[in-house]
Amino acid sequence: MNTDLNREAHHQIQFGMLEGPAPQYRGLTTQSVYVTMRDGVKLAVEVVLPKNLPPDARIPALLRQTRYWRAMELRAPFKWFLKPEDLNPATRDFKPFFTGRGYALVLVDVRGSGASFGTCPYPWPRESIKDSGEIVDWIIAQPWSNGRVGGTGVSYVGTTAELLTVTNHPAVKAVIPRFNQPDAYRDIACPGGIFNARFIREWSRFDCELDQNRVPRDFGLLGRLIVKGVKPVRGDGDCRWLQEAIRAHAANGEVYELARAVAYCDERYADVDVCFEDLAVHNYAADIERSNVAMYGWGSWMDAGTADAVIRRFLTFENAGRAVIGAWDHGGQYHASPYMPPDASVNPSLPAQWLEMIRFFDCYLKDIDNGVRSERVLFYYTMGEEEWKRTAVWPPAGTKAQRWYLGESRTLSPYGPTEESGADTYAVDFEASTGEYNRWWEIGPVLKKTIIYADRAAAARHMLTYTSPPLAEDVEITGYPIVNLYVTCTETDAAFFVYLEDVDESGCVTYVTEGQLRAIHRKVSDAPGPYPLQVPYHSFKQEDALPLVPGEIAQITFGLLPTSVLIRRGHRLRIAIAGHDAGTFVRIPAQGTPVISVARNKLYASYVDLPVAQRR
Numbered sequence: 001m002n003t004d005l006n007r008e009a010h011h012q013i014q015f016g017m018l019e020g021p022a023p024q025y026r027g028l029t030t031q032s033v034y035v036t037m038r039d040g041v042k043l044a045v046e047v048v049l050p051k052n053l054p055p056d057a058r059i060p061a062l063l064r065q066t067r068y069w070r071a072m073e074l075r076a077p078f079k080w081f082l083k084p085e086d087l088n089p090a091t092r093d094f095k096p097f098f099t100g101r102g103y104a105l106v107l108v109d110v111r112g113s114g115a116s117f118g119t120c121p122y123p124w125p126r127e128s129i130k131d132s133g134e135i136v137d138w139i140i141a142q143p144w145s146n147g148r149v150g151g152t153g154v155s156y157v158g159t160t161a162e163l164l165t166v167t168n169h170p171a172v173k174a175v176i177p178r179f180n181q182p183d184a185y186r187d188i189a190c191p192g193g194i195f196n197a198r199f200i201r202e203w204s205r206f207d208c209e210l211d212q213n214r215v216p217r218d219f220g221l222l223g224r225l226i227v228k229g230v231k232p233v234r235g236d237g238d239c240r241w242l243q244e245a246i247r248a249h250a251a252n253g254e255v256y257e258l259a260r261a262v263a264y265c266d267e268r269y270a271d272v273d274v275c276f277e278d279l280a281v282h283n284y285a286a287d288i289e290r291s292n293v294a295m296y297g298w299g300s301w302m303d304a305g306t307a308d309a310v311i312r313r314f315l316t317f318e319n320a321g322r323a324v325i326g327a328w329d330h331g332g333q334y335h336a337s338p339y340m341p342p343d344a345s346v347n348p349s350l351p352a353q354w355l356e357m358i359r360f361f362d363c364y365l366k367d368i369d370n371g372v373r374s375e376r377v378l379f380y381y382t383m384g385e386e387e388w389k390r391t392a393v394w395p396p397a398g399t400k401a402q403r404w405y406l407g408e409s410r411t412l413s414p415y416g417p418t419e420e421s422g423a424d425t426y427a428v429d430f431e432a433s434t435g436e437y438n439r440w441w442e443i444g445p446v447l448k449k450t451i452i453y454a455d456r457a458a459a460a461r462h463m464l465t466y467t468s469p470p471l472a473e474d475v476e477i478t479g480y481p482i483v484n485l486y487v488t489c490t491e492t493d494a495a496f497f498v499y500l501e502d503v504d505e506s507g508c509v510t511y512v513t514e515g516q517l518r519a520i521h522r523k524v525s526d527a528p529g530p531y532p533l534q535v536p537y538h539s540f541k542q543e544d545a546l547p548l549v550p551g552e553i554a555q556i557t558f559g560l561l562p563t564s565v566l567i568r569r570g571h572r573l574r575i576a577i578a579g580h581d582a583g584t585f586v587r588i589p590a591q592g593t594p595v596i597s598v599a600r601n602k603l604y605a606s607y608v609d610l611p612v613a614q615r616r
Contacts, residue, residue, distance in 0.1 A: 014379070014388045014389075014390060015324055015326075015348065015356060015379035015381075015388045015390070016347070016348025016349075016352040016353065016356065016388065017348075017352075018352070018355045018356060018359060019355075020101075020355040020358055020359070021101065023096075023097075023100030023101055024050070024100065024101060024102050025050030025051060025052065025053065025099060025100050025101075025102065026051065026052075026100065027050075027051030027052070027096070028048055028049065028050060028051050028095060028096055028099045028100075029048070029049050029050075029051050030046060030047070030048050030049075030071075031046075031047050031049075031234060032044065032045065032046045032047070032071070032231065032232075032233045032234045033045050033047070033233060033234065034233050034241070035134070035135060035138050037111070037118075037130075037131050037134055038130070038134060039127075041111055041116070041117050041118040041131075042116065042117045042241075042245075043108055043109060043110070043111060043116040043117070043118075043131060043135070044070060044108070044109040044114055044115035044116045044230075044233050044245075045070075045106060045107070045108050045135070045138075046070045046071050046105075046106070046107040046108075046231070047104060047105070047106055047107075047142075048095055048099055048104065048105040048106075048107070049099060049104050049144060050099045050100065050102065050104075051099075053144060055143075057144065058144065058145065058146035058147075059102050059103060059104055059144055059145070059146055060102075060103060060104070060145075060146050060148040060149065060150065060361070060365035060366060061103070061104040061105070061106050061139045061145060061148075061149050061150070062098060062103050062104070062105050062106070062149075062150050062151070062152055062361065063106045063108065063132070063135065063136070063139065063149055063150070063151045063152075063161075063164065064105065064106070064107050064108070064151070064152060064153045064157060064161070065108045065110050065128070065131075065132060065135070065151075065153065065157065065160040065161070065164075066107065066108065066109065066110065066113070066114070066153065066156075066157045066160070067109070067110050067112075067113040067114070067120065067156060067157075067207065067210070067211075068113075068114075068156070068157070068210060069109065069113075069114045069210060069229075069230045069231070070107035070108055070109045070114055070115075070230075070231070071084065071107060071230070071231035072084040072087075072227050072228075072229070072230065072231055073227075073228045073229055073230065073231040073232065074226055074227060074228060075225070075226060075227070075228045078226045079228075082226070084227075084231075087223060087226065087227070088448075090333050090350060091333065091350065093351070094350075094354065097351065097354050098354070098358070101358055102366070103361070103365075104139075104144060104145070106135070106139055106149075108135055109230070110128050110131070110160065111127060111128055111131060112211065112248070112249055112252050113207075113210065113211055113249070114210070114230045114245075115230050115231065115232055115233055115236075115241070115242050115245055116245060117244070117245045117248055118248060119248055119249065119251045119252050120211075120249075120252045120253065121251075121252065121253040121272050122253045122255070122258060122269065122272055122274055122279065123156065123184065123255065123279055124156075124159055124160065124163060124279055128160070128163075129163050129166050129167065130167075132151075132160065132163065132164050132167055133167035133169050136149050136164075136167065136169045136171050136172060137169075139171070140171045146365075146366075147171055148171055148173050148364075148365045148366075149169075149171045149172050149173070149365075150172070150173060150174045150175060150176070150361050150364065150365050151164040151165075151172065151174075151175040151176070151177075152175065152176040152177075152178065152357065153177070153178065153180075154178045154179050154180070154330070154331045154332075155178075155179055155180055155181070155330065155331070155442065156180070157180075158177040158178045158179055158180030158298075159177065159180040159181065159182060159281065161175045161176065161177045161178075161180075162175060162177040162180060162182060162281055162288075162295070163281065163284070164293075165284075165287070165288045165291040165293040165295065166284045166287045166288060166291070167291075168287060168290060168291045172291070172293055173293060173294065173364040173365055174293060174294040174295075174296070174360060174361055174363075174364035174365060175293055175294075175295055175296070176295075176296045176297075176298065176357055176360065176361075177295065177297055177298070177313075178297075178298040178299075178331070178332070179298060179299055179300065179303055179306045179328075179330050179331055179332065180306065180309065181304065181305065181306065181309060182280065182281035182282070182309050182312075182313070183280045183281065183282060183305075183309070183312075183530070184276060184279055184280065185265040185276035185277065185280070185540060186265075186305060186308075186540070187304060187305035187306070187308065187309055188304045188305060188440070188442065189259060189276065190262075190265070190276070190540070191304075191305060191440075191516055192495075192496075192515065192516035192517040192518055192521070192538075192558065193263070193264075193517065193518035193520070193521035193538070193540050194495050194516055194517075194518050194585045194586065194588060195259070195260065195262075195585065195586040196440050196584060196585060197260070197584070197585060197586045198440070198441065198583060198584050198585075199440055199441060199442060199443070199584070200255060200256050200259055200260075201256045201260075202443055203255065203256075203442070203443065204254055204255040204256035204257070205256070206218060206443065206446075207252075207255065208252070208254060210230075211246070211249040211252050212246060212249060212250075213229040213230055213242070213246050214229070215227045215228075215229060216446075218443060218446045218447060219446070220447075230242070253269075253271070253272060257270070257271075258270060258271065258272065259276070262275070262276065263518075263520070264540055264541055264542045264545070265277045265539075265540040265541060266540075266541045266542055267542060277541075280530065282316075282530040282531050285316065285317075285530075285531075288317060288319070289317055289318065289319065291319070292319050293319060294319055294320075294321075294322070294360070294363075294364050295313065295317060295319055295320040295322075296320075296322040296323065296324075296357075296360045297309065297310040297313045297314065297320060297322075297323045297324075298310065298323070298324050298325075298326075298332065299323075299324075299325050299326075300325060300326050300327060300328040300329070300330070300332070300336060301325060301326070301327055301381070301383065301513070301561075301562070301563050301564060301565075302327055302328065302329070302336040302337070302338070302439050302451045303328065303329065303330045303336070303439055303442070303451065304330070304439055304440055304442060305561060306330075307325045307561065307562050307563075308561055308562055310323045310324070310325050310378075311323075311325075311378075311394055311534075311562060312531045312532065312533075313531075314378055314394060315394060315531070315532040316531045316532055321375070321376040321377070322360065322372065322375065322376070322377060322378075323377075323378040323379070324356070324378070324379040324380070325378070325379070325380045325381065325562075325564075326347070326380075326381045327340075327347070327381045327383050327386075328346065329444055329445060329449075329450040329451050330442040330444060330445055330451075331445045332346065332350070332353055333346060333350065333445055333450075334346055334445075334449075334450035334451075335347055335450065336450050336451040337381075337383040337384075337386060338383065338453045338510050338511050338512070339383055339384045339386065339510060340386065342450055342452050347381070347386070347388075359372060360372055376392050377390050377391070377392060378390065378391050378392075378394055380478070380564050381564065382476060382478065382564040382565065382566055383512075383563070383564065383565045383566070384502070384565045384566035384567065384568065385476070385565075385566035389564075394479075394534075395478065395479040395480075395534070395611055395613075396478060396479075396613055397614075398613060398614030399478060399479055399611050399612065399613045399614070400611075400612055400614075401482075401609040401610070401611060401612070402414070402475075402609070402610045402611075402612040403607050403608070403609050403610075404468065404573065404575070404607060404608050404609075404610060405417060405600070405605055405606070405607045406424075406466045406485075406575065406598065406600040406605075406606040406607060406608075407466065407600060408422055408600065410424070410464075410465055410466050410467065411466060411467065411468070411469075412466040412467055412468040412573055412574070412575055412608075413468070413469075416602070416605050416607075417600055417601050417602055417605055418602060419601050419602060420601060420602055420603070421601050422599070422600050422601040423488075423597045423598060423599045423600060423601070424464055424597070424598050424600065425595060425596070425597045425598075426463075426464040426577065426579070426595070426596045426597075426598065427593055427594075427595045427596075428494065428578075428579030428580060428593055428594045428595070428596065429461075429462040429463070429578070429579070429580070430579070430580045430582060430587060430593070431462055431580075431582055432459065432462035432463055432497070432578040432579070432580050432581065432582060433459075433462075433580075433581055433582040433583050433584070434453065434459075434499075434511070434514075434581050434584065435452065435453065435454060435583075436452075436583065437449055437450070437451055437452040438451065438452075438453065438581075438584060439451055439514075440581075440584050440585075441584070453510070453511035455508050455509055455510075456499075456501060456509040456510070456511055456576075457503075457507055457508060457509045459509070459576070460509075460576065462578065463499075463576040463577055463578040464576070464577040464578075464596075464598065465574055465575065465576045465577070466574065466575045466576075467503060467572050467573070467574045468572045468573040468574070469572065470505075470569075470570050470571065470572055471567060471568070471569055471570065471571055471572065471573070472569065473569050474566055474567065474568055474569050474615065475566070475567045475610075475612055476564070476565070476566050476567075476612065476613040476615055477500075477512070477563060477564070477565050477567065477610050477611060477612060477613070478563070478564040478565075478611060478613040479534070479562055479563075479564075479611030479613075480534050480535050480559045480560065480561075480562045480611060481500055481513065481515070481559070481560040481563070481608055481609065481610050481611065482535055482536065482557065482558070482559050482560070482608065482609045483498045483515065483556075483557065483558060483559075483560065483575070483607075483608045483609075484555065484556075484557040484606060484607055484608070484609075485498075485555070485556040485557070485577075485598055485599075485606045486553055486554070486555055486556075486598070486599040486604035486605075486606050487553070487554055487556055487596055487597060487598050487599065487606075488550075488551055488552065488553055488554070488596070488597045488599075489519065489548045489550060489554070489594050489595070489596050489597075490550050490551070490594055490595045490596075491548065491550065491589055491592060491594040492519075492520075492547040492548050492549070492550065492589075493518065493519050493520050493547060493548065493588060493589050494518075494519045494548065494579055494588055494589065494594040494596060495516060495517075495518050495519070495579055495580060495585070495588035496516060496517050496518075496519065496556050496558075496577065496579065496596075497514065497515075497516045497577070497578040497579065497580070497581055498514065498515050498516070498558075498560060498575065498576070498577055498608075499511065499512075499513075499514045499574075499575070499576040499577075499578070500512040500513050500514070500560060500563070500573070500574075500575060500608070500610075501573075501574040501575075501576060502565070502567050502571050502572075502573070502574070503571060503572040503573070503574050504568075504570075504571050505570050505571070509574060512563055512565050513560050513561050513562070513563040513565075514560060514561060515558055515559055515560030515561055516558075516581075516585075517538065517556060517558040518588055519547070519548050519554070519556065519588075520545050520546060520547050520548075521538050521539075521540050521544070521545070521546075522538070522546055522548075522554065522555070522556050522557075523538065523539075523544045523545075523546040524536045524537060524538065524557065525537050525538065525539040525544055527539065533559075534559070535558065535559025536557050536558055536559060538558065553599065553604060564613075573610075575608055577598065579594060579596065
């Protein structure tokens with residue numbers, strides 16, 4: 001295939017199938033400096049350039065603004081024969097891959113982290129957004145710069161890349177936010193309004209350790225033996241500057257302590273005058289649209305709410321017309337389709353993923369006419385079928401809702417109930433769990449572990465389940481399932497977890513997707529949402545709180561997280577309902593055991609709508 005990635009030839013190429021150009025440069029050079037911001041705060045900046053870059057060459061920069069150390073320093077004697085990149089062989093070639101193809105990498109410790117000065121009172125403060133604009137000013141003033149800058153990153157760093165658009169800096173042309181949570185309350189911290197206690201606690205602890213230049217225990221015994229800490233800036237031989245910066249970090253906010261008592265997205269944190277809603281990227285929607293910066297969102301069906309974030313962005317912004325959703329872990333290093341073994345090779349490979357990023361950046365940062373500008377496309381991976389697909393619209397054309405009713409004898413049926421009465425009673429089992437390495441545990445990549453959902457057949461004893469007859473034909477479910485339950489409860493608050501599962505002929509149960517909702521957030525708001533939604537809109541705001549009335553029927557309706565999965569002929573669908581996910585979410589309510597009755601009768605028919613795609 002022609003290495004110039006001819007526009008017409010690549011119009012229907014699927015994700016991960018590109019054949020890219022050979023590297024222009026071999027080797028790389030690194031330098032580090034402090035760049036002073038408008039208020040005197042100094043940020044640590046690492047610049048990685050192609051080795052032997054000609055003096056007259058001008059290349060674009062890719063900016064990564066991180067709070068997870070821009071670079072590490074190794075202890076002696078390891079630093080004499082190892083590089084920090086060697087600690088993760090999967091991503092070891094990332095830097096030379098991009099510098100070799102004519103890009104500078106600019107890696108920044110955001111204020112209050114790493115070797116940078118200043119404080120970080122809470123995630124993604126506005127001061128850091130202002131910093132990013134000044135860093136871009138510094139980049140384009142460098143002699144090697146072609147005056148164009150792109151942003152990229154994973155998770156927290158993906159959101160810093162997305163927020164780079166807010167600066168409206170004319171040099172910023174394209175960003176690739178990967179596996180990030182632009183609406184942190186809904187996407188990771190409190191999905192469905194239920195506090196993700198395990199992840200937020202451990203992430204907060206991880207950040208605090210990094211900010212104090214302590215090697216987190218998550219690095220493992222060997223990692224803690226090898227890694228000394230964050231890399232000091234060149235010229236700081238006695239680490240005096242580094243120690244001064246670390247002392248300033250003591251005033252950083254601790255996310256878990258700020259958020260642990262918060263029930264609503266507009267509820268102010270205990271010690272600072274902000275709330276989750278203030279941190280959401282959608283607050284900057286007008287700035288992002290006005291920037292006209294091209295955005296290429298990445299996420300995974302199996303990674304927290306990142307797939308939902310990708311779809312929302314794709315539907316919201318004209319300048320976000322390229323997107324991809326795979327079956328990956330948090331970051332795309334590992335395969336995470338529940339239909340594949342945990343050690344299956346990532347699809348596509350990391351170099352193939354990087355080529356996709358190169359093609360996008362080549363278009364906007366190098367003016368290469370490779371067809372990217374003319375495409376509006378969302379690539380997505382269908383699990384079970386294990387195939388990549390593409391669409392210009394969401395949901396894909398031909399998708400129709402198929403309704404399945406909860407029936408007597410714990411059945412799931414396409415036919416509505418005819419009985420005048422009928423309900424199933426469930427005392428919440430607080431041992432119900434999706435396991436240790438589920439979609440909400442985003443520290444897995446640090447531990448080099450993927451997302452794992454084992455056979456869930458035994459989990460049925462902790463949940464209320466409804467199972468369909470064997471399917472007469474293959475069914476592809478692509479989009480957002482929506483559940484509608486009519487319930488009574490003995491408490492004024494409770495949590496509802498609903499799982500969509502696939503039961504094969506042998507009885508093995510495969511997790512597909514899930515949704516959850518805290519009962520006090522059950523009001524379906526008629527106010528405009530912050531972005532286009534294809535599920536019922538719950539505001540999660542204090543003014544919309546609606547406690548249950550014990551013994552009184554209540555409607556609980558919400559969307560499950562989006563998915564794309566092929567359920568094979570002969571398999572059965574299963575809807576499982578729980579009131580807790582032990583080891584991950586906070587217990588709702590903190591005391592007592594709710595008893596829930598789920599109605600399934602003619603007057604109160606509980607059901608789930610599945611988005612069934614037309615098979616080609």
